[in-house]
Amino acid sequence: xxxxxxxxxxxxxxRDAVQAVRGVSFEVxxxxxFGLVGESGSGKSxxxxxxxxxxxxxxxxxxxxxxxxxxxxxxxxxxxxxxxQDPYASLHPRHTVDRALSEPLEIHGTGxxxxxxxxxxxxxxxxxxxxxxxxxxxxxxxxxxxxxARALMLRPKVLLLDEPTSALDVSVQAEIxxxxxRLRAQQRLTMILVSHNLAVVAHMCDRLAxxxxxxxxxxxxxxxxxxxxxxxxxxRQLLLASKGYDRAVAGRMVSFD
Amino acid sequence: MTALLEVEDLRVSFRTxTGPFHAVRGVSFALxxxxLGIVGESGSGKSxxxxxxMRLLPASAQLSARRLAFDGTDxxxxxxxxxxxxxxARISLVMQDPKYSLNPVMRVGEQxxxxxxxxxxxxxxxxxxxxxxxxxxxxxxxxxxxxxxxxHEVSGGMGQRIMIAMMLVPEPDLLIADEPTSALDVTVQMQVLAILDDLVAQRGMGLIFISHDLDLVASxxxxxxxxxxxxxxxxxxxxxxxxxxxxxxRGLLQSLPRIDDDRAELPTLSRDPAWLEG
Amino acid sequence: xxxxxxLLSDTPRSRQEAKLGALYxxxxxxxxxxxxxxxLLIVVALVVVAAFAPWIATHDPYAQNLAQRLLPPxxxxxxxxxxxxxxxxxxxxxxxxxxxxxxxVLVALIAAPIGLLVGTxxxxxxxxxxxxxxxxxxxxxxxxxxxxxxxxxxxxxPGIENAVIAIALTSWPPYARIARAExxxxxxxxxxxxxxxxxxxxxxxxxxxxxxxxxxxxxxxxTLDMAGIILTAAGLGFLGLxxxxxxxxxxxxVSSGRRYILDQWWVATIPGLxxxxxxxxxxxxGDGLRDVLDPRQKT
Numbered sequence: 001x002x003x004x005x006x007x008x009x010x011x012x013x014x015r016d017a018v019q020a021v022r023g024v025s026f027e028v029x030x031x032x033x034f035g036l037v038g039e040s041g042s043g044k045s046x047x048x049x050x051x052x053x054x055x056x057x058x059x060x061x062x063x064x065x066x067x068x069x070x071x072x073x074x075x076x077x078x079x080x081x082x083x084x085q086d087p088y089a090s091l092h093p094r095h096t097v098d099r100a101l102s103e104p105l106e107i108h109g110t111g112x113x114x115x116x117x118x119x120x121x122x123x124x125x126x127x128x129x130x131x132x133x134x135x136x137x138x139x140x141x142x143x144x145x146x147x148x149a150r151a152l153m154l155r156p157k158v159l160l161l162d163e164p165t166s167a168l169d170v171s172v173q174a175e176i177x178x179x180x181x182r183l184r185a186q187q188r189l190t191m192i193l194v195s196h197n198l199a200v201v202a203h204m205c206d207r208l209a210x211x212x213x214x215x216x217x218x219x220x221x222x223x224x225x226x227x228x229x230x231x232x233x234x235x236r237q238l239l240l241a242s243k244g245y246d247r248a249v250a251g252r253m254v255s256f257d
Numbered sequence: 258m259t260a261l262l263e264v265e266d267l268r269v270s271f272r273t274x275t276g277p278f279h280a281v282r283g284v285s286f287a288l289x290x291x292x293l294g295i296v297g298e299s300g301s302g303k304s305x306x307x308x309x310x311m312r313l314l315p316a317s318a319q320l321s322a323r324r325l326a327f328d329g330t331d332x333x334x335x336x337x338x339x340x341x342x343x344x345x346a347r348i349s350l351v352m353q354d355p356k357y358s359l360n361p362v363m364r365v366g367e368q369x370x371x372x373x374x375x376x377x378x379x380x381x382x383x384x385x386x387x388x389x390x391x392x393x394x395x396x397x398x399x400x401x402x403x404x405x406x407x408x409h410e411v412s413g414g415m416g417q418r419i420m421i422a423m424m425l426v427p428e429p430d431l432l433i434a435d436e437p438t439s440a441l442d443v444t445v446q447m448q449v450l451a452i453l454d455d456l457v458a459q460r461g462m463g464l465i466f467i468s469h470d471l472d473l474v475a476s477x478x479x480x481x482x483x484x485x486x487x488x489x490x491x492x493x494x495x496x497x498x499x500x501x502x503x504x505x506x507r508g509l510l511q512s513l514p515r516i517d518d519d520r521a522e523l524p525t526l527s528r529d530p531a532w533l534e535g
Numbered sequence: 536x537x538x539x540x541x542l543l544s545d546t547p548r549s550r551q552e553a554k555l556g557a558l559y560x561x562x563x564x565x566x567x568x569x570x571x572x573x574x575l576l577i578v579v580a581l582v583v584v585a586a587f588a589p590w591i592a593t594h595d596p597y598a599q600n601l602a603q604r605l606l607p608p609x610x611x612x613x614x615x616x617x618x619x620x621x622x623x624x625x626x627x628x629x630x631x632x633x634x635x636x637x638x639x640v641l642v643a644l645i646a647a648p649i650g651l652l653v654g655t656x657x658x659x660x661x662x663x664x665x666x667x668x669x670x671x672x673x674x675x676x677x678x679x680x681x682x683x684x685x686x687x688x689x690x691x692x693p694g695i696e697n698a699v700i701a702i703a704l705t706s707w708p709p710y711a712r713i714a715r716a717e718x719x720x721x722x723x724x725x726x727x728x729x730x731x732x733x734x735x736x737x738x739x740x741x742x743x744x745x746x747x748x749x750x751x752x753x754x755x756x757x758t759l760d761m762a763g764i765i766l767t768a769a770g771l772g773f774l775g776l777x778x779x780x781x782x783x784x785x786x787x788x789v790s791s792g793r794r795y796i797l798d799q800w801w802v803a804t805i806p807g808l809x810x811x812x813x814x815x816x817x818x819x820x821g822d823g824l825r826d827v828l829d830p831r832q833k834t
Contacts, residue, residue: 244476
């Protein structure tokens, strides 16, 4: 469904050029949920933005459902959509929920807008009462539900999730993760989930790639993660660090550059 | 042991067009030379509690308490001068975002040195030496180089460590850390926590660690207060947090995904109105 | 009370209702600023006076009566006095409101959209479009606006229409600047990214997503600039390059009254006061609007 080959993303020009992603390749099968894990600066979000088409300054090959991402095909919006990290920044402050959800349908001239907006709201667990509210009348979790509904308006096959719960409280995170799992099953979605949180990835994904400094350190299935049996030292340290504070462990932390 | 900090019936409220909003409603605790964690979700009043102790609330906030005392000094009646003397020198506050706390037109090293000089009363040369030592203590490689950088030249993680260095260099007796490591990668987070840990253990500093991360607080602190809607709903030893009895705490713990479990559905929290008063 | 509850409802039933509700909440916030309400009242009064000038004026503003020239305020039949041709000053002020309003509305209608279009396009498209549009803006900004307006009027010929065009042509660059600065902060936001991913074209993003967010800060700025526009128009009138006699324009009235300022102070002072009050009103209104229209404001 998704194929990424030798992806290199460079920011800046000439001497200031920085390679944020230095040759990343992976495949995601149809219906699979794939996690991209790493610390800040690992390049995980950069991969997602290149794959979504938001960033066009990259080399290598990337395709979704057989369509070359570099060609900005008009069919791509119907194939893949994205959910962003910060629900406070991803909704237009002057657009009602109704308008945010109608927009993709209007762009592509799809009919039956009203019924589809109501259905989409119901899908993400929001009643019709929310339809004509502005974002500032919604909580963070409700906003993220609207953002998910918006991403699903065009009935895409692929959902790209960029830290979808890291800006939310833990109790709200659980609701959103449950919602994403349910939608994935109902709509047979293929997902790529970018997160720094190993537990979230373990909960949501079938397979994952660990990234550090623009490279994939290792790929594994979620069972390996659950057994806490990764191959690479970097991943083992990440795993240890995410299990809570331990003075002895903290003293042994090393930096992987 | 006399408590370093005593807080009794602390209340913070804001006036709004729809009537007063009570953000903190009667929080009481005593802090010794220990690591006290305050956990809660956004809006629980945990950050305001930390700021109220520093008497650093927005002008629109109203503060009241039956007792608010630091090392015998009543913070409620203290003069602005006394408060200024305490802040920075004996009580420090580390905030989540270093961007707003560092002076953008001053080299970071000089800011740390200045903090050492003003609050520690040491000479300029000693202040510089202390600043460099503190940068090294927060695991910054090449402190001499970092000393000369401006805030915009350092990364978020390094900025946060610089902030912590600046707050620790006057060797405060009480450090209030509001989500000090949320912006940091887990590995750096562990290293920064180790520094705080050592300061509490070696120097007998008191630490209030405010965080939304239950696992982290449980593994790092000695004692935990769980806040909900402006009240402390549960208090217990950090290592017993898993045995929490309040339904809110239990709900929060259960709603966290874990690496080693394969629950299909995470239990979600249904908020009981009774918790507001319980 | 029920319409109020409906407006403040958290569950509007249509986009119109949502919009009305947002407007009403904005009004509630605006109302808290007493001075802004005062400004609004004066502006509304200006509009009313302009609309009903023939019924409000007591005399024909152009009717001369040399037997009754330079009467002081409070004279029988001319309670604000008369000017050097014996024309009733009150009636001329009332008709002058029409011209003042005509100028500010026309300037706002020409300058604001130009600034909005140039600024958002430059900010969103970036690259050479940005460079070209912004250098053009810089050229206009490099001249003091009154001087530039003078040059335009000199080229186009004196007259109220040409004064309006000249003022409009000199007042759009600051709007372009503001719109561009706003656009730069908006264009990298996630909601614009989301719109792009849905396949929205550049035009659609500019018109439907970027411009609505720039309009509020522009509205505030235009309102605050109204005072300046009135003063520039008055200045042009004063210099004899704006409204031409015998037109009852406030600036021209001040100008013709200045010959008598030592002995018959009211001829120049009364229209001067009118300019002052209306300019102040627009400034107060603009301040109030700024509090309401800030897009980052939370309710």
